[in-house]
Amino acid sequence: MSPPATLHAVVPEGIDDLAHPSGGNVYDRRLLDALRTRGWRVREHAVPGAWPRAEARDRAHLGEVLASVPDGSLVLVDGLVAADAPEVLVPAAARVRLVVLLHMPSARPDAADRERAVLAAAAAVLATSDSTRRLLVGPNALDPRAVHVAEPGVDPAPLASGTKAGVALLSVAAVTPGKGHDVLLDALSGLRDLAWRCVCVGSLTRDPIWATRTLRQAQLAGLDDRVDFPGARVGPALAASYAGADALVLATRAESYGMVAAEALACGIPVIGSDVGGLPDTVGQTPDGRVPGLLVPPGDAPALARALRRWLEDDALRQDLRAAARERRGSLPGWAVTTDRVETVLAGLLTGVAA
Numbered sequence: 001m002s003p004p005a006t007l008h009a010v011v012p013e014g015i016d017d018l019a020h021p022s023g024g025n026v027y028d029r030r031l032l033d034a035l036r037t038r039g040w041r042v043r044e045h046a047v048p049g050a051w052p053r054a055e056a057r058d059r060a061h062l063g064e065v066l067a068s069v070p071d072g073s074l075v076l077v078d079g080l081v082a083a084d085a086p087e088v089l090v091p092a093a094a095r096v097r098l099v100v101l102l103h104m105p106s107a108r109p110d111a112a113d114r115e116r117a118v119l120a121a122a123a124a125v126l127a128t129s130d131s132t133r134r135l136l137v138g139p140n141a142l143d144p145r146a147v148h149v150a151e152p153g154v155d156p157a158p159l160a161s162g163t164k165a166g167v168a169l170l171s172v173a174a175v176t177p178g179k180g181h182d183v184l185l186d187a188l189s190g191l192r193d194l195a196w197r198c199v200c201v202g203s204l205t206r207d208p209i210w211a212t213r214t215l216r217q218a219q220l221a222g223l224d225d226r227v228d229f230p231g232a233r234v235g236p237a238l239a240a241s242y243a244g245a246d247a248l249v250l251a252t253r254a255e256s257y258g259m260v261a262a263e264a265l266a267c268g269i270p271v272i273g274s275d276v277g278g279l280p281d282t283v284g285q286t287p288d289g290r291v292p293g294l295l296v297p298p299g300d301a302p303a304l305a306r307a308l309r310r311w312l313e314d315d316a317l318r319q320d321l322r323a324a325a326r327e328r329r330g331s332l333p334g335w336a337v338t339t340d341r342v343e344t345v346l347a348g349l350l351t352g353v354a355a
Contacts, residue, residue, distance in 0.1 A: 006041050007346065008069050008096075010062070010077040013046040018234050020203050022174065023259040024103040027128065027152050027338075028078055031101075034339040052083040052111060063088045071095045074346060079103050079115075086117040093121035097349045101126045104256040105135055107178070124345050126150050129257040129278030150342045153335030154262040157239070159326065160269050162246040166311055166318045169198040170245035170269075172238070172260040173252065175211040175229065180251030180274070182217060186301035187251070187308060189221045194312050196226070198249065201241050203232040242267045246318075247311055250274060253298050258282040265292060265328050270321040272307050274298035284328055292324035 009032055015025040032042050045065045049058030062085055069075060072095070079102035082089060092098060100122045106115045119125050119136065125147045127133040137144045162168060173179035181200060188198060204211040211229075218224045233241055248264035250273030258279040261271045271283050271293035283293045294311065296303035310317055 006043055006073065007035065008043050008045060008073055008075045010045045010047060010065065010075065010081055012051045012078055012080050013048040015046065015078075019232060020174075020206060021232055021234050023152065023257070024078065024080065026259065027103065028101070030153065030335050031339060031342060034335060035343065038339070038343065040343075047081060049081075051078075051080040052106065052108075052115075054081075054084045059085050059088055066092045066096070069096055073097065074349060075099065076101055076346075082118045082122075083111055083115040086114045086121075089118045090121045093118075093123070098122045099124045099126060099346065099349065101128075102132060102136070103128050104254070105132060107254060122146070123349055124148060126342060126345060127256075128152055130281060131278040132256045148341065148345050150338050150345075151333060152257055152259045152262065153338040154259070154266045154332050155335070157242065157263070157266040160243050160245055160267040162244070162269070162322075165195065166246040167196045168244055168246045169196055169249050169308075170241055170247070170264075171198065171200045171249045171251070172202060172241070172263070173200075173250065174203040174206040174232070175200070175214050176207045177210055178253050180253050180299065181214045183253075183299055183301045183304060184249060184251040185214070185217050185221055185223060185227065187304035188223055188227065190302070190305040191308055191312070192222070194309070196308075196312060198227045199241060199245075200227060200229050201231075201233045201238065202229075204229060242269065245269055247272050247293075247321075249304075249308070250279065251298075251301075251304060252276065252279070255279045261293075262332055265325055266332055268322065268326040268329055270294075270311075270318075270325045272296075272304070272311060284331070286324050286327040287331075290320070290324040290327075292321055292328045294321070 011028050015028050036042050047062050075096045076099045082100045083106045102125055106112055127149050130149055133147050133149050136142045136147050175181055218227050248269050248271045252274050255277040261282045275295035276298040285291055294307040296307050
């Protein structure tokens with residue numbers, strides 16, 4: 001495969017900020033670095049702004065960035081930026097080969113039409129899950145030939161040690177409304193008769209007002225001595241959190257893929273979470289059809305409480321789910337697979353051959 005002279009990558013400013021980690025930022029960084037190792041010359045354009053809620057000056061700056069890109073260039077734009085800049089990106093798509101990397105479709109009704117306009121103008125859309133692709137080629141009516149799937153990869157990891165009784169619960173998600181910590185706390189409130197502890201790893205500064213409300217909820221529920229909110233963790237600190245966990249709990253209200261679920265499964269940790277979006281596909285199955293976790297309707301605290309009670313009280317169930325998680329870890333895709341899929345799409349745009 002012959003790489004292009006330059007790939008222009010437009011990403012939100014701060015994708016390497018360790019204080020605010022996110023799955024989308026990790027994906028962007030791993031992909032761009034991998035393309036470089038394969039010989040692609042990647043020019044990153046980090047654009048400031050509270051994307052996808054940018055101000056006019058941020059969109060104006062984005063316009064200046066794109067104006068500096070030569071005609072016919074290959075331009076990869078992160079979906080957070082693409083969701084809020086049709087005034088800039090739709091005209092740009094007429095002179096550059098625009099590719100949108102969509103981590104999650106916009107959940108804001110006021111933004112859906114703006115995002116759809118950019119996606120329709122793009123030469124290709126890279127979705128990070130099959131569930132997202134189904135949404136894009138359904139209600140959004142995008143050309144199915146232009147929408148491709150490149151699921152996130154996951155790195156191999158040691159098996160977690162955990163505890164025999166399964167009492168070490170872990171949640172990894174920024175403390176924001178969409179991640180459902182309020183649902184998790186409601187569920188845990190009904191389990192005070194059982195032994196357990198829960199560590200909720202994730203940024204407390206992404207939405208400070210919501211985070212303050214969540215910590216107050218834990219205190220009022222009498223859970224502040226059993227639920228810990230240590231903030232964001234990355235690298236060895238995050239790996240240590242997985243290493244000591246028995247089950248990953250995700251009460252998220254929406255999820256395009258769920259990279260932390262894959263990270264947990266890579267450690268042989270079952271997932272107890274929401275049956276929403278791409279999360280069921282990420283959790284997946286073993287070759288004989290066993291699911292390495294328990295999935296419940298999103299936003300349903302009683303259902304989540306019942307699932308957690310089953311996990312904590314049923315030793316045979318725990319052993320079955322742990323065995324399934326350890327088997328599932330061998331079939332998780334690595335980042336090389338992700339890069340292969342993206343590279344195929346990019347190369348197809350350069351040669352005019354459909355991926």
